[in-house]
Structure formats: C-alpha cells, structure tokens
Amino acid sequence: MSLDLNDLLRDWPHEPGMIKVRKILGSDGKEKIQLRIDLGLIQMETSGRPDGQEPHDCESLLEYHQQRAKRNEKKGEKYALDAEEVGELQQEGIQYYHRYISLFQLSDYVGVIRDTQRNIDMFNFVSEHAQPEELAQSVEQFTPYVLMMQTRAKASIELExxxxxxxxxxxxxxxxxxxxxxxxxxxxxxxxxxxxxxxxxxxxxxxxxxxxLTKLEKMRREMDKAIANEAYERAAELRDLIRQQQQNKK
Missing domain, CATH: 1.20.5 (Single alpha-helices involved in coiled-coils or other helix-helix interfaces)
Known part of the structure; x- marks a missing residue:
C-alpha cells in the first residue's frame, strides 16, 4: 500500500484563501471531519477531543485539570498551572479551533457553539489557575475571536x-x-x-x-406615502389602525 499522501490529495486540491472541509466515513465506521490545508489535511473526530485521544482517561486535558482542581478545592488547596501545562492546554485548544472553523463551513452551528464554549471555558480556567498570572495572556488574547465565531453560529441558527x-x-x-x-x-x-x-x-x-417589516411598520410606511400623495382619508384610516394595533399590544 502506498504511503504517499499525494495519491489521496490529488483529487482534493488546496485553494489559497479557501477553507475546504468535508465529512468522510472512517474505517471504524464513524463519521470524521477533514480539513484541507496547504501541506495536506487534518482529520478530526466529530465529538470529544478532535484527535480522538483521551489523556489521563479523560475526554481532554482541560477535563483532567478541572477534575484535579476540584479535588484540590475540596482539600482547601490552591491549584496552579505551570508554563508547560498552559502550553499543553493551548495546543489542545488549537485542535478545537480547527474543528469549529470546519464545523462552521459545514453549517453545523450547534457544534461550533459547543467547541467555542469549550475553548472559552479553557481560557477562563487558565486565567484562574495560571502561575504566574501573566501566563494566561497567551490564551486569553484569542477570546474576542472565539466569541465572534460563537456569535456567528448563534445568529446563523436564527437566520436559518x-x-x-x-x-x-x-x-x-x-x-x-x-x-x-x-x-x-x-x-x-x-x-x-x-x-x-x-x-x-x-x-x-x-x-x-x-x-x-412588521405589520405595524408597513402601515406606518403606507400612511407616510398616503400623506405624501395627499390621500388624507386613507392616511386617517391607517392612523386609526396603527393606534388600535398599539393599544392591543399594551
């Protein structure tokens, strides 16, 4: 069997400036997400940690640290993340970033909300536990972007x-x-x-x-048009209908 990825990628070329994503069925029978990048592709699980790993028998490193922090809290002890641990959490967050931008392209807005919220939770956890505190800035700086993507997903659901x-x-x-x-x-x-x-x-x-336009807004526009055309009787009728509508809303 050839190990040359070019055989796989030839029919799915990279296009600069475009995010190309597709879903495929993995050899394990589960759906996977593939993101085309310039030098190849990234393949991700649709749920759990994107690379399918379960560090320390947890869904993610974040969950592992959250569990440890809770145990420390029960003991009355402060939980601290060092620079290496913050770096590992940041790298894990990049996996979720790749997945949520892929899910957005696939119009899976619920998945985008799930993964962006997960990264926001990670930012907040690092902000609370990083020692020294300056370490948190390495992940917190991405908060506006993640909030924007989450907002786009939430609003897109409503627009649909x-x-x-x-x-x-x-x-x-x-x-x-x-x-x-x-x-x-x-x-x-x-x-x-x-x-x-x-x-x-x-x-x-x-x-x-x-x-x-709402029904009320349409009537207001029609009334303005009637006044402009000196159709005062029609304008008066519309005025009375608008007042009635406003009274009904109270």
Whole structure:
C-alpha cells in the first residue's frame, strides 16, 4: 500500500484563501471531519477531543485539570498551572479551533457553539489557575475571536429560521461580550481597533437591513406615502389602525 499522501490529495486540491472541509466515513465506521490545508489535511473526530485521544482517561486535558482542581478545592488547596501545562492546554485548544472553523463551513452551528464554549471555558480556567498570572495572556488574547465565531453560529441558527430580530439580538449580545472583555483588560485602544467588533458591527447592520417589516411598520410606511400623495382619508384610516394595533399590544 502506498504511503504517499499525494495519491489521496490529488483529487482534493488546496485553494489559497479557501477553507475546504468535508465529512468522510472512517474505517471504524464513524463519521470524521477533514480539513484541507496547504501541506495536506487534518482529520478530526466529530465529538470529544478532535484527535480522538483521551489523556489521563479523560475526554481532554482541560477535563483532567478541572477534575484535579476540584479535588484540590475540596482539600482547601490552591491549584496552579505551570508554563508547560498552559502550553499543553493551548495546543489542545488549537485542535478545537480547527474543528469549529470546519464545523462552521459545514453549517453545523450547534457544534461550533459547543467547541467555542469549550475553548472559552479553557481560557477562563487558565486565567484562574495560571502561575504566574501573566501566563494566561497567551490564551486569553484569542477570546474576542472565539466569541465572534460563537456569535456567528448563534445568529446563523436564527437566520436559518428567519428569526431576524432574534439574530440581531444575538449579534448585539456578542458585541457586548467582546466589549466587556476589552474593558476588563483595560485596553480600550485594542477594542477600538478590534476586527471582531468591526465584523459584527457591519454584520448586524446587514441583518437589520434584510429584516422583514412588521405589520405595524408597513402601515406606518403606507400612511407616510398616503400623506405624501395627499390621500388624507386613507392616511386617517391607517392612523386609526396603527393606534388600535398599539393599544392591543399594551
């Protein structure tokens, strides 16, 4: 059997600037995710740790450290992560990053929310336990990007349902979360130049523009048009209907 990966990749060429993802059935009968990169591909499990490993008989290194931290807490002892352990957690987080960007391309938004939340939990755990505290900055710096991807997934679910108002709300919540992160870091300049905030701010305006008008908004526009055309009787009828609608909402 040839071990040359070119035989496998020839029919699935890499295209610069494009994220190419597919699902395949593994030899174990389970579905796998493949991400095409310039020098080959990355293959991942659809759940659990992306590489399928179970470090220390746990689903992930994060879960392993969380369990140890809980045991220490029960003993009244502080749990600390050293530089090597933070580095290992960061490398594990990259696996989940590869999977959630792949899942986003596959429109598996629930999976994106799961994996982004997992990395956010890891950032928070490292922030709480890294010694010295400065070690946490190596992972915390990615928080705005992960929050942006999670927000995109949450809003995309609502857009698929054509729930435009809810999608707008989800994007606004994501924007506030990212702003709160920068405020907590006391770095307003970085917040002002944040590409994540820039993207979400533009996107929420696009979604608002596509949002269908409500019945009340349609009547208001029709009334304005009637007034402009000096159709005052029709404008008065619409005015009364609008007032009735507003009263019914109270």
């Amino acid at each position: 349902r054509e729930e435009f108002a809810t999608a707008v709300k989800k994007i606004e919540e994501g924007i506030e979360q990212i702003r709160a992160f920068y405020e907590g870091m006391e770095n307003p300049e970085a917040g002002a130049n944040s590409p994540e905030l820039g993207f979400l701010t533009e996107w929420v305006e696009e979604v608002r523009a596509k949002q269908p």
